[in-house]
Amino acid sequence: MPSTSIDFRSDTVTSPSEGMREAMASAPVGDDVYGEDPSVAALQDRVANLIGKAAGLYLPSGTQSNLVALMTHCARGEEFIASQQAHCYKYEAGGAAVLGSIQPQPVETLADGTMPLEAIEAAIKPDDMHFAPTRLLALENTIGGKVLPAAFVSEATTLARAHGLALHLDGARIFNAAVASGVDAGALTAPFDSVSVCLSKGLGAPVGSVLVGSCDFIEKATRLRKMLGGGMRQAGIVAAAGLYALEHNIARLADDHARARRLAEGLAAYEAIDVDLPQTNIVFLRVDPSVSEAFSAHLRSAGIAVSGRYGMQRWVTHLDISDADIDRTLAVVADFFGR
Ligand SMILES: *Cc1c(COP(=O)(O)O)cnc(C)c1O
Numbered sequence: 652m653p654s655t656s657i658d659f660r661s662d663t664v665t666s667p668s669e670g671m672r673e674a675m676a677s678a679p680v681g682d683d684v685y686g687e688d689p690s691v692a693a694l695q696d697r698v699a700n701l702i703g704k705a706a707g708l709y710l711p712s713g714t715q716s717n718l719v720a721l722m723t724h725c726a727r728g729e730e731f732i733a734s735q736q737a738h739c740y741k742y743e744a745g746g747a748a749v750l751g752s753i754q755p756q757p758v759e760t761l762a763d764g765t766m767p768l769e770a771i772e773a774a775i776k777p778d779d780m781h782f783a784p785t786r787l788l789a790l791e792n793t794i795g796g797k798v799l800p801a802a803f804v805s806e807a808t809t810l811a812r813a814h815g816l817a818l819h820l821d822g823a824r825i826f827n828a829a830v831a832s833g834v835d836a837g838a839l840t841a842p843f844d845s846v847s848v849c850l851s852k853g854l855g856a857p858v859g860s861v862l863v864g865s866c867d868f869i870e871k872a873t874r875l876r877k878m879l880g881g882g883m884r885q886a887g888i889v890a891a892a893g894l895y896a897l898e899h900n901i902a903r904l905a906d907d908h909a910r911a912r913r914l915a916e917g918l919a920a921y922e923a924i925d926v927d928l929p930q931t932n933i934v935f936l937r938v939d940p941s942v943s944e945a946f947s948a949h950l951r952s953a954g955i956a957v958s959g960r961y962g963m964q965r966w967v968t969h970l971d972i973s974d975a976d977i978d979r980t981l982a983v984v985a986d987f988f989g990r
Pocket of ligand 1: 711712714715717738739791824851860
């Protein structure tokens with residue numbers, strides 16, 4: 652294995668930069684369960700401000716942030732609607748059902764990350780004792796690396812409101828959506844009551860998410876965070892990394908998007924590779940089954956790591972992938988295909 656390894660598995664694999672580590676080392680801290688950590692308070696305010704909500708809550712992970720949001724919106728025995736492919740339905744170990752006694756109502760996902768409006772409407776239960784009361788529609792932006800079409804967000808949220816539902820946005824990569832679409836994050840998230848933002852994905856912080864919403868919502872969420880074991884003490888040490896990330900790493904997401912695009916365009920030159928042109932930092936590709944194993948082995952031996960399941964590979968660009976890494980990767984791929 653060559654010493655330089657290029658890790659495309661996820662945008663969660665980044666290491667804190669020198670500047671980020673310095674910000675962490677000098678962060679003022681206090682006991683945040685007592686609400687006394689100034690760095691956590693500053694981070695919560697900053698994200699609430701960027702998203703345009705009244706208050707924020709710092710949580711250890713995006714999974715816990717989504718769970719706290721779902722449990723704040725929905726009581727035991729109530730139901731939330733989400734896409735079949737939504738992280739909060741599919742990739743969080745069933746936490747809402749297990750820990751919140753909240754019934755998930757997944758709805759089919761279309762190729763662009765949306766759901767058919769008729770399917771959402773049909774999933775909303777009438778007031779009848781046979782049904783779990785439907786309380787919430789949860790959307791995700793970006794979803795599978797795609798920016799949700801604005802018309803869909805507007806129509807789906809209007810429909811949900813007409814039925815009295817609350818609205819949550821899993822905005823783990825909302826700044827990727829904002830940078831890719833040229834629309835302010837606050838505008839993208841305006842229809843939602845709550846938004847969860849990951850600091851540990853493209854923004855490059857080591858851990859943490861911030862959930863934002865109204866003051867009342869965040870007050871209830873704070874109790875649930877404690878219940879779920881997410882109350883942290885001198886968390887300013889890691890919150891400072893989040894503040895640094897918001898300051899330095901939002902605009903540069905455009906570089907990740909450009910690199911993902913260059914990667915996809917380079918890969919598209921090969922007949923054995925079927926690649927979707929990315930909108931943001933995630934490239935999906937299918938490699939012809941006749942060569943896919945050899946191709947994967949070739950990448951591995953060149954120190955290039957990718958992730959994949961069911962014949963679909965996912966290559967993600969991030970802070971620790973440079974232009975030179977893209978060049979080297981395309982050269983390694985060219986070497987495999989003999990050109
Ligand atoms: C990563 C991710 C999460 C969960 O974040 P963790 O910090 O890994 O728990 C939630 N939603 C989406 C869309 C994500 O990509």
